[in-house]
Structure formats: C-alpha cells, structure tokens
Amino acid sequence: MTTTQLPSQRRPGATAPGATAPGAPTPSAAPRHRRPGYLREQLSGWGMIAPAAVLLLAFVFLPAILGFGLAFTNARLISPRPVEFVGTDNFARLFADPTFWRALLNVTYFAVVVVPVQSALALAMALLINKKFRGVNFFRTVYFLPVVTSMVVVSLLWLFMYRKDGLINELLSTFSFGLIQGADWLNDPATAMPAIIALSIWQAAGFHMIIWLAGLQSISGELYEAAQLDGASRWHQFRYVTWPGLKPTRSLVLVTITIQALGLFDQVSVMTQGGPLDSTTTIIYEAVRSGFKQQETSYASAISLVFFVLVLLISAVQRYLTREKD
Amino acid sequence: MKNALRLSSFGAMAVRILFAAVAAFPIVFMLVSSLKPDQQIFGDMSSVAAFLPIGNISLDNYTAVFDRVPAARFLINSIGVSAVTVVLGIFINSLCAFGLSRMEVRGKRVVFTAILATLIVPFQTLALPLVWWVNQLPYFELNGFSLEISKGWLDTYQVQIIPFIANAFSIYLYHQYFESIPKELDEAARIDGAGWFKIYRQVVMPLAGPATATVAILTFLPAWNSYLWPLMVVQSEELRPVMIGIQYFFQLNVSWGEVMAYASLITVPVVILFIAFQRSFINSIASSGVKG
Numbered sequence: 373m374t375t376t377q378l379p380s381q382r383r384p385g386a387t388a389p390g391a392t393a394p395g396a397p398t399p400s401a402a403p404r405h406r407r408p409g410y411l412r413e414q415l416s417g418w419g420m421i422a423p424a425a426v427l428l429l430a431f432v433f434l435p436a437i438l439g440f441g442l443a444f445t446n447a448r449l450i451s452p453r454p455v456e457f458v459g460t461d462n463f464a465r466l467f468a469d470p471t472f473w474r475a476l477l478n479v480t481y482f483a484v485v486v487v488p489v490q491s492a493l494a495l496a497m498a499l500l501i502n503k504k505f506r507g508v509n510f511f512r513t514v515y516f517l518p519v520v521t522s523m524v525v526v527s528l529l530w531l532f533m534y535r536k537d538g539l540i541n542e543l544l545s546t547f548s549f550g551l552i553q554g555a556d557w558l559n560d561p562a563t564a565m566p567a568i569i570a571l572s573i574w575q576a577a578g579f580h581m582i583i584w585l586a587g588l589q590s591i592s593g594e595l596y597e598a599a600q601l602d603g604a605s606r607w608h609q610f611r612y613v614t615w616p617g618l619k620p621t622r623s624l625v626l627v628t629i630t631i632q633a634l635g636l637f638d639q640v641s642v643m644t645q646g647g648p649l650d651s652t653t654t655i656i657y658e659a660v661r662s663g664f665k666q667q668e669t670s671y672a673s674a675i676s677l678v679f680f681v682l683v684l685l686i687s688a689v690q691r692y693l694t695r696e697k698d
Numbered sequence: 699m700k701n702a703l704r705l706s707s708f709g710a711m712a713v714r715i716l717f718a719a720v721a722a723f724p725i726v727f728m729l730v731s732s733l734k735p736d737q738q739i740f741g742d743m744s745s746v747a748a749f750l751p752i753g754n755i756s757l758d759n760y761t762a763v764f765d766r767v768p769a770a771r772f773l774i775n776s777i778g779v780s781a782v783t784v785v786l787g788i789f790i791n792s793l794c795a796f797g798l799s800r801m802e803v804r805g806k807r808v809v810f811t812a813i814l815a816t817l818i819v820p821f822q823t824l825a826l827p828l829v830w831w832v833n834q835l836p837y838f839e840l841n842g843f844s845l846e847i848s849k850g851w852l853d854t855y856q857v858q859i860i861p862f863i864a865n866a867f868s869i870y871l872y873h874q875y876f877e878s879i880p881k882e883l884d885e886a887a888r889i890d891g892a893g894w895f896k897i898y899r900q901v902v903m904p905l906a907g908p909a910t911a912t913v914a915i916l917t918f919l920p921a922w923n924s925y926l927w928p929l930m931v932v933q934s935e936e937l938r939p940v941m942i943g944i945q946y947f948f949q950l951n952v953s954w955g956e957v958m959a960y961a962s963l964i965t966v967p968v969v970i971l972f973i974a975f976q977r978s979f980i981n982s983i984a985s986s987g988v989k990g
Contacts, residue, residue: 409888416894417803424794425809427864432816432824439827447830500714513976514718517725520972522923524941525961529728532954539727542743578721635820638925642944656822663826664930676823687818 436680442673462674472675474650475658478565482654483633485569491625494577498584499614519578527642530571534558534643558644561651568639568652576632580625587621588614623694627687634683655679723749725965732759732959739954759959766956767946768935769963776939776964779858780921786863787917788910794864795872796898800884810873816866822926829930832857857931858939862921868913875909876902911975922968940964 443462447455466472501511518526533539534557541554557567595613604612637656640646646653646661655675663672726749731739733755742748763769797803798810832851851857879902887897903910925941932938941964947957 413801413894414803417797417801417806420793420797420801420894420898421803421806421809423790424864424869425813427790427860428813428816428866431828431861431864432819432866433812435824435827435831436819438831439823442827442830497717500710500717509977511714511718513973514721516972516976517969518721520919520968521725521965522925522941522968524923524925524944525728525965526724528944528957528961529724532957533724533727537740537743539743539748542748546744574720574724631818631820635822637822641926656820659822659826660926669826669830672826676826680819680823683818683820 439673439676442670443677445670447670447673448667458670462671463678465671466674466678471650471653472655472658475653475655478650478652479634479636479654481565482569482572482636483630485566486573486633487626487629490573490577490629491580493573494580494625495584497577497581498588501581502585502588515581516578518575521575523575523638524642526571526575527639530567531558531643534567559648561649564644564648564652568636568643572633572636572639576629580629583625583628584618584621587618590621591617619694623690626690626694630686630690631683634679634686655682728958728965729962731955732962733757734759734955736953736955739958759953759955760963762953762956763960763963767943767960769940769943769960771936772938772940772943773964773967775855775937776922776941779855779939780918783859783862783921784914784917786859787865787868788913790863791865791868791913792872792903792906792910793898795869795876796902798869799873799876800881800897800902801894813866813869817870825926825930828861832861832931852931853933853937855937858924858928858937862917862924865917868917871913871916872906872909875906879905915972915975918971919968922964 444457444459445455446453446458446461497515501508501515535541536554536556536559540557544552544554555563557563591614595617596609599609599613635656636654637660640652640654640657641660644652646657656679659672659675659679662668662675730749730751733751734742735754735756735758738753739748742753747753794813798806798813829852834849835851836849837851837854837856883901884897887901892900922939923941924939928939928942932942943960943964944957947953947960
C-alpha cells in the first residue's frame with residue numbers, strides 16, 4: 373500500500389500542475405492530469421484516504437504479516453529467551469497432533485450443516501418479509517433480534533436451556549406428551565455439536581436474511597409482472613425470475629456463511645471449552661487455547677496461518693464454482 | 699399486486715408467526731426469567747409460564763447483580779468504548795470512501811482492492827500477533843504539564859478502540875452509497891468554490907444518512923459484544939467491558955436468575971438502540987447497501 377502513494381507524490385515535481393489552460397486540446401491519454409486543481413485533488417484525496425488506510429495497515433496488514441513470520445519461530449508471549457527461527461517445526465508438530473485433525477473435522481461438520489441450512493432458512497425468511505404488508509417492520513425486527521444479541525449472551529442463554537432439566541428438554545417433553553426424553557445435550561459427545569449448530573443457525577440466520585433481502589429488492593418488479601402475464605405459477609416465478617436474479621447475492625451469502633462457520637469460536641469457548649472428548653473443539657479454539665492460555669504465540673500463529681490458507685482456498689473454490697459462465 | 703395479496707395470505711402469515719416465535723422465544727425466556735427467583739424458573743419451565751412474567755416477580759436479581767459485579771462501571775466502559783469507536787469509525791471510514799469514490803486520486807483502485815482484501819482475514823487469526831504488536835506501541839500520557847511516553851497499550855482504553863476504527867466493510871458500504879449520489883452535485887459545489895472537505899461535509903454526508911445508520915449499527919454491535927479481545931488485553935477491573943462481567947457469575951454458586959438479569963441488562967440497551975435505528979438500517983442494506 374505504501375508504494376501506491378508514490379505516483380501522487382512524484383507528480384508535483386514532474387509537471388507544474390495547472391500550467392495548461394483548461395479545455396486546451398490535449399488528445400493524450402490522460403488529459404485530466406493537467407487540469408486546474410489536480411494537485412489539490414491529489415493531496416486532499418490522499419489526506420482523506422490516509423487515516424483509514426494507515427489504521428488498516430497498522431492493525432490488519434501488519435499483524436497478518438507478523439503472524440506469518442511468527443509461525444516459523446519459537447516466540448512465546450512472555451519469554452526471557454530470544455526469538456529464534458525454527459523453520460517448519462510448528463507445522464510438523466501441528467500436523468502430527470490428533471486434536472488438530474479432530475478440530476478440522478468438527479469445523480467441517482459444522483460448516484457442511486450450517487452453510488446450506490442457514491442460507492435456505494435465511495432465504496425463506498427474506499421471501500416472507502420481502503413484500504410490504506401490514507406489520508412487515510415488526511417481523512423484520514423480530515427476525516433480526518437474535519443477531520443484535522451478543523453471541524456470548526446467546527451461548528450463555530442456550531447453555532441454560534440445553535441443561536438436562538432445561539427449557540429445551542421440557543418443551544420437547546411437553547410437545548411430545550412425554551414421549552421424548554431429551555439428551556444431556558452439551559455433555560454428550562454425540563449431541564454437543566448438533567446443539568451448537570442449532571443455536572448458531574438461530575443466532576445468525578437473521579443477518580443473512582438481510583443480505584438475501586438486498587438481492588430480492590434489486591430484482592425489478594417488471595419481471596414479475598411479465599411472468600404473471602405469461603401465466604407463470606408462483607414456483608415458476610421463483611425458479612425463473614427470483615433464483616437467477618439472486619445470482620450475485622448467492623455467492624456473497626455462500627462465502628460469508630462459510631468463512632463465519634470455519635471461524636467458530638465464541639459458542640465453544642462459553643459452552644463446552646471444546647469438550648466433551650474434543651467433540652466440539654475448533655481450529656480457532658485451539659489457536660486461542662495454545663496462544664493465550666499456554667502462551668505459545670508461535671504455535672498459535674502456525675494454526676492461524678493454516679486456518680487462513682484454508683479460508684483462502686475455500687473462497688477461491690467457491691468463487692470458481694459460482695463464477696459468471698459467459 | 700395480486701402476487702402481494704396472495705403472499706400475505708393466511709398460510710404465509712402462519713409461517714411468519716412461527717419463525718417469529720422461534721426467533722423470539724429464548725429472548726422472552728431470558729427477560730422473564732430475570733424477574734423470577736431460581737426455584738420458580740425451574741418450576742415454570744414445563745409450562746407456558748416460562749414465557750410469562752407471573753408468580754413471584756421482583757427486581758431482586760438485578761439488585762443482586764450490582765452487588766456481585768461492578769456492573770455500572772462495566773456499562774460505562776462499554777458505552778464509552780462503543781460510542782468513541784462508532785463516532786470515529788463513521789468519520790474516518792466515510793472520509794476514506796469519499797476519497798475513493800468521488801475524487802480522481804491516482805492509485806485509488808489499488809488502495810480500494812487492498813482495503814477489500816482485508817475482509818477475508820478473520821479477526822481471530824489476527825488477535826494473537828495483534829496482542830504482541832499493541833504491546834510494542836508507544837503510549838503518550840499528559841501528566842500535569844509534562845508529556846510522558848511509556849510503552850505498551852495493554853490494559854488501556856485505546857487498545858479497545860483504535861484497532862477497530864478503520865473497517866473495510868464500512869468503507870465498502872459508504873463507497874457503494876456514494877456511488878449512487880449524482881456526481882453533478884459535487885461539480886456544482888466546486889463551481890461555487892467549495893473545497894473537497896466542504897463537499898464531503900455539506901453535500902455528500904447529509905445525503906448518506908441511511909449508510910451512516912448502517913455503519914453505526916455494524917460498528918456498535920461488535921464493539922459492544924467484544925469478548926475475545928478484552929479477555930486478552932484488559933486485566934484491570936475498572937477498564938473491563940460488559941461481556942467480561944459474565945465470568946463473575948460462574949466463580950461461586952451459580953444463580954441463573956442473576957445470570958439472566960445480567961444478560962438482559964447488557965442486551966436490552968442494544969435492542970432499544972436497534973429498534974430506534976432499525977427502519978433506516980434494514981432499508982439501507984436492503985435497498986442499496988450490500989450487493990454481491
């Protein structure tokens with residue numbers, strides 16, 4: 373990013389700005405460079421861009437590069453020993469660790485369920501509140517309520533509801549007239565992850581509903597009118613007008629849900645601490661556990677780097693699969 | 699219009715209500731339980747009473763919360779940190795988007811691409827190197843009349859604010875919104891002799907209200923809800939934000955009524971704020987904000 377600043381700084385010395393009269397015939401490729409106020413526009417423009425750009429440089433790019441470097445060292449958060457380069461030792465240790473593979477498996481399981489279910493539910497919600505009707509704002513607000521509730525509070529609340537004698541089991545028992553005796557959801561390795569999946573979808577579906585809604589609103593109403601004139605059924609309208617019209621939104625929703633799912637952390641940290649028997653541990657949870665609790669900054673950086681590469685790969689594959697075919 | 703009528707038919711309304719019930723029941727349960735003693739919370743769970751403020755209702759749990767946790771201090775900290783982050787975030791990100799969208803700045807495409815690239819870096823992967831990094835940063839403090847420079851931002855207010863001011867998604871939202879405002883307005887203002895900052899402040903920003911509402915909410919939520927970051931960088935009790943307070947309830951005997959009261963206490967302000975802004979927020983995302 374620093375290199376991009378060079379042209380604008382070099383410019384004033386190269387030509388006297390504003391030397392050419394405005395409107396003078398300049399058939400060259402870049403006539404705007406000589407118009408009056410050019411220098412002022414460059415300086416004010418960079419002045420406006422700089423604060424945010426510098427902050428992003430300092431608090432996103434720099435730590436990212438730093439993390440990349442630390443992954444190949446033996447750095448600890450607080451350590452009297454000097455930091456040494458250790459090559460790929462951290463990665464060798466990581467790939468030999470069964471907990472890491474378990475975490476990867478858990479996150480894959482989580483993503484494979486959450487991505488399709490959450491996007492479908494979010495789309496259904498968006499379709500239900502797309503058209504204006506009496507009370508539309510009430511439903512929009514209620515559907516969005518879980519999103520404005522902090523994931524920490526949500527996890528705490530569901531931790532309470534998932535108890536063996538908690539609300540979920542009582543509701544199940546009441547609605548099934550006592551037939552279903554619920555599990556001890558979070559303390560059973562078989563049900564802990566499904567329980568976390570359910571609350572995660574409950575919390576985040578409203579956010580993706582808003583993104584779907586944006587896509588739905590961008591489809592012209594005339595298309596629906598034309599479809600109705602042709603006698604298209606509701607299903608055909610959805611299949612041939614709505615679904616193709618949502619194409620750009622689809623890839624956005626897919627990528628954001630996937631990245632969010634792979635980064636699973638808060639729920640696990642509050643509810644299960646990765647247990648029982650590592651059945652809910654995740655990549656980020658392992659990174660925070662080793663980096664923060666055990667202060668192994670370098671090992672945690674290696675996990676973060678693997679995670680980042682994974683996110684990049686999956687976004688790239690999704691972009692490729694949902695690319696414009698023409 | 700016929701379609702709209704059919705959609706709002708009885709069946710669709712039933713599904714809407716079902717979804718609303720699923721979305722709302724845990725929150726209603728939390729608010730109602732915060733008013734009840736523990737025994738009654740468990741007693742009411744098998745019936746609809748779990749969702750109704752009936753029986754032995756009181757604010758006892760709330761007074762107990764303030765005895766157990768310095769809740770007032772945590773609330774003040776969170777309000778302060780969130781408010782400063784939101785105000786500075788709106789200013790700095792809109793300014794950046796203005797430069798990128800409405801001015802012919804050389805190299806802006808590269809910068810915009812680089813800014814958007816930060817969207818794919820999840821914060822969790824940055825957190826650990828960031829802890830190490832902020833601990834190296836200098837810290838200026840006015841002590842009487844002398845300026846003191848110390849090292850390390852750990853355990854301060856600014857470590858909870860400054861890393862989160864600039865935000866690629868906010869810049870993107872403003873950028874999209876600014877693109878929809880006719881450039882002729884700028885031209886007219888320039889002919890009248892207005893400088894770029896004046897155009898930003900008096901022409902473009904007053905028209906960008908919905909984008910500002912969206913950015914305000916999307917900056918406020920993570921600031922108010924932040925948990926992982928303060929857990930790592932804030933040790934002093936007097937600097938802690940509200941989410942960290944939750945830990946206090948699991949140290950000794952757990953009272954779920956108190957937990958629900960504290961959870962309600964830190965959720966209700968956000969819900970009120972959201973309802974106040976929701977129309978412009980949802981409409982702005984839904985009509986022009988996010989597009990793929």
